């Protein structure tokens with residue numbers, strides 16, 4: 001489960017040869033840049049050090065929009081185009097990023113302490129990639145380059161959430177207030193402009209953010225140099241070292257259903273390596289890809305192990321209740337994994353992070369023994385289960401693919417509804433709902449809701465044929481509970497094909513308009529996104545965040 005059938009076919013095909021023209025159901029793809037594709041597998045591996053992501057520097061204090069007497073930390077982050085060295089032997093690549101970084105610098109925040117971030121658009125006025133003007137929100141007649149930043153996983157108000165229609169052109173900026181009334185987690189900020197989000201993200205407009213608190217600090221997990229954020233994503237390059245976003249061969253239909261690249265980057269480098277000490281590290285992995293799911297393993301040479309053991313300690317919205325031993329981790333786009341890897345057993349050797357059968361990056365473990373003052377707690381953070389009996393509403397929501405007569409996908413929908421149609425999901429503030437994602441397509445879709453965190457109840461196979469012909473849910477197997485690594489708080493869930501995926505959500509924090517969508521960006525851009533309204537009276541209540549130890 002997990003890997004989409006279509007991406008599986010594509011990934012296997014890629015192993016054999018190149019990317020172009022692999023599947024008959026796909027529209028013919030061309031290269032937007034016109035230059036031939038470069039084969040990433042021809043490059044030497046592990047010659048570039050892994051970039052250490054810098055921090056967003058605080059530039060001062062500004063009054064809180066909620067209370068002018070309170071001053072909040074103020075950050076400025078500028079979107080730029082610049083050239084980046086992706087690999088020693090690849091020509092410099094034109095990318096978009098924040099400051100001079102792609103992925104952008106880390107935005108560090110504390111739970112319960114609000115911050116203000118000014119997101120400044122200083123991108124050029126010409127886009128790096130071909131825009132498909134047939135797509136909703138990308139119609140001709142508006143600026144080609146426009147962006148709006150969303151902080152994924154943040155519990156923030158509707159005016160600060162990067163609503164897809166709230167984009168702005170180069171020369172403009174917007175200040176967002178993130179109150180951080182939430183538990184610690186790895187968040188990420190990224191563009192969300194309607195109809196061109198997949199292109200802006202492919203260009204590099206994303207970065208990592210952390211929310212932390214005293215309780216998490218007190219767990220004494222590996223920190224500072226021993227905590228490594230790893231942002232994974234795949235790209236396609238042309239022979240000039242430039243990013244090549246594929247387009248449909250028909251000039252009137254440039255959109256392609258999913259983009260998968262043969263080059264897997266970590267923090268902006270292809271096949272990087274890092275020198276690590278022989279001790280425990282905390283790895284915080286984000287899948288920042290447009291469409292690719294990662295199936296990650298660690299291989300070690302000492303014990304001739306392809307599937308070395310590690311411990312998962314958290315997922316999208318923070319820590320699990322207890323560590324879970326694992327040998328692999330699966331991440332769909334936008335999902336995060338928090339894990340502890342103990343390199344002490346591998347002193348003087350190399351550990352390779354792999355995706356399926358491909359090397360991604362290398363850890364060179366020092367031969368010297370290291371002092372490791374960090375702890376490996378048996379218990380992490382209480383995760384209170386939401387109870388199904390507390391749900392005031394259950395929604396059945398289909399995931400749909402619309403095909404042309406040749407059975408090629410032309411768009412994806414949520415509940416057969418387009419972006420522009422009236423809002424249909426309107427939960428009440430502080431109520432609990434159960435959402436059933438009835439996946440009628442051949443693909444898995446990572447479904448993400450803004451504003452909230454949720455828990456996965458289960459996944460259950462059903463007859464797609466019966467549903468399509470009668471509208472009845474006929475289950476064909478029993479309900480499967482979430483995997484141990486996804487049993488905590490989530491904000492993105494893999495809704496597998498032929499399966500009903502149930503999540504339980506409390507709509508906390510704010511009223512107003514937000515969005516939910518598939519995080520495969522090609523789908524999201526082409527109608528697989530819907531607004532939702534949280535209704536009722538907003539009573540700001542300080543959430544109690546930190547559980548007491550012991």
Ligand code: C2O
Nearest residue numbers: 150152334448450
């Ligand atoms: Cu990563 Cu709408 O979000």
Ligand code: CU
Nearest residue numbers: 151152153450
């Ligand atoms: Cu989000």
Ligand code: CU
Nearest residue numbers: 445518520523
């Ligand atoms: Cu999708």
